[in-house]
Amino acid sequence: MGVTPARLMLAAVIGAQVAHGRRAAPAAPAAPAETRGLLLLMLAASAAEALEARGRRGGAVLALAGAVGLVAEHVGVSTGRPFGRYAYSDKLGRRVRGVPPLAGAAWALMARPAWIAAGHVCASASRRIPLAAAALAAWDVFLDPRMVAEGYWRWERGGRYAGVPASNFGGWVATGAAVFALVAAIDRDAPDARDDGALSLYAWTWVGETFANAALWRRPRVAAAGAAAMGVVAVPAVWRRLR
Numbered sequence: 001m002g003v004t005p006a007r008l009m010l011a012a013v014i015g016a017q018v019a020h021g022r023r024a025a026p027a028a029p030a031a032p033a034e035t036r037g038l039l040l041l042m043l044a045a046s047a048a049e050a051l052e053a054r055g056r057r058g059g060a061v062l063a064l065a066g067a068v069g070l071v072a073e074h075v076g077v078s079t080g081r082p083f084g085r086y087a088y089s090d091k092l093g094r095r096v097r098g099v100p101p102l103a104g105a106a107w108a109l110m111a112r113p114a115w116i117a118a119g120h121v122c123a124s125a126s127r128r129i130p131l132a133a134a135a136l137a138a139w140d141v142f143l144d145p146r147m148v149a150e151g152y153w154r155w156e157r158g159g160r161y162a163g164v165p166a167s168n169f170g171g172w173v174a175t176g177a178a179v180f181a182l183v184a185a186i187d188r189d190a191p192d193a194r195d196d197g198a199l200s201l202y203a204w205t206w207v208g209e210t211f212a213n214a215a216l217w218r219r220p221r222v223a224a225a226g227a228a229a230m231g232v233v234a235v236p237a238v239w240r241r242l243r
Contacts, residue, residue, distance in 0.1 A: 006052040006197050009045035014204060016041055021212040029150040032091040039092075039105050046109040049197035057187055061115065062108040064186075065179045069107025072175040073099045083171030085156035092152055107179070110139050113202035114176070115183055119191040120199065120237035125184045131233065132183075133176030135202070138229035140172050142209040145222045162222055196241070203238050206230040 020030055020038055043062075050058030076083040077098040092100035118132035145162030147153060159165030191199070206227070214223035 004052060006045070006049040009041075009048045010197060010201060010204075013042055013045045013201075014208070017208055017212075021208070021216050032152075035091070035150075035152075036093060036102060039102060039109075043105045043109040046112060046198075046201060049201065050112050053194040053197060054187070058112065060186055061112045061183050064182050065111030066104040066108030068179045068182065069175060070099065070101070070104035072107075072171070072178075073103045076171065080156075081171070082167070082174045084159075084165045084167035086153050086168075087156070088153045089151055091150070106143065107136075107175075110136055110202070110205070111176075111179060111183070113198045113205070114139070114233075115180060115187070116191045116195045116198040117202045117233045117237040118180075119195075120240045121233060123190060125188060129180040129184055130173075130177060132180045133173045135230070135233040136176040136179070137169050137172035138226070138233065139205060140169065141229040142205075142213065142222060142226035144168060145219065146213075146217070161225070162219070191241075199237060199241060202230075203234050206234040 016038055020034065047059065047062055050062055052058075054061075072082070074097060075081065077087065080086075088095055088098060088100055088103070090100075092102045094100065114135035115128075115132045118128045118135050122128045122131050144164045148155065148163050155163060155165055155168070157165065159168070209230075210223050210227040213219040213226065
């Protein structure tokens, strides 16, 4: 296995996240510029992996996810559906009709890893689509509580889970299902060795977020919930790939 740009970028993501995790204590969260930079680095690594593994088709997965996710964010901010009532601050950058364009990056960067992880677990598209949607939403079990606590967005009525309402995760699953219904039309291939980078990004996110929330940020509830949510797909996916 040689060194490729995608592998170098994945290594850069891991290094940046480790450094970020050690600095971003609850009492002194990281500067917004650092968070935005980390999000862009993750997006770049995911894009590099997709293009290296599957060419234009891989890149199309990211583009579809980012576009559908951004449309859903605009609808959500305007109507409260499908996520619930929420509003962005300026910490993710300038807002366009209430939504920072960078919000689409969160949908794009984890879409292909979720799709590949789900593909290792389910062969049929009819099962892979909802499982991938759940795998994508599971990431937000880690993401949303931290971003709310640090003021990147706020929920109008809060929520029982770290200030986040259950409707948010229902919205992620619904939006993810729409994303992957489109993805399935252009990418029905079963994952293979070419897709190991995407699976590695999903598995690393699961492990890294669990450790950071449990050991560094002192959020045991988020650590446990996120570990369980992502682990439902990550564990069998990695196990089947190793076999």
